[in-house]
Amino acid sequence: MKHIRALILAIAALFAALPLAATAQVSWTNYSATSFAAAQQEGRTIVVDVHADWCPTCRAQTPILNELRSDPRLADAIFMRVDFDNDRDFLRAHRIARQSTILVFRDGDEKGRSIAETNRGRLRTFVLGQI
DSSP, X not given: OHHHHHHHHHHHHHHHHHHHHHHHSOOOEEOOHHHHHHHHHTTOOEEEEEEOXXXXXXXXXXXXXXXXXXXXXXXXXXXXXXXXXXXXXXXXXTTOOSSSEEEEEETTEEEEEEESOOOHHHHHHHHHHTO
């Protein structure tokens, strides 16, 4: 009985740690004009997620973008989150009218944008097709 209890506790601890392990790989940079400009000057690929916490489409896109963050082809990319409600200068500068817009920048230029796409295959194809 003692061994079973120890085994159950060990399994519970393992499952409790899984969400942390899954999110530990995913690193988002919060948008700032300085960090965005620096990444552009470096010629980095930047995947921009124009996100709003209240947006169900944004919530549906998040796990797909998190999966992409782990893709080896995007290992050197920066994943940057723009707050739709607060980062108005970015929205004006890039003519973004709505949340759930995904943009990909490479070599300082916008290579493409996707709006409100929640289909896993299409969103993955879009992002990977811009690099």
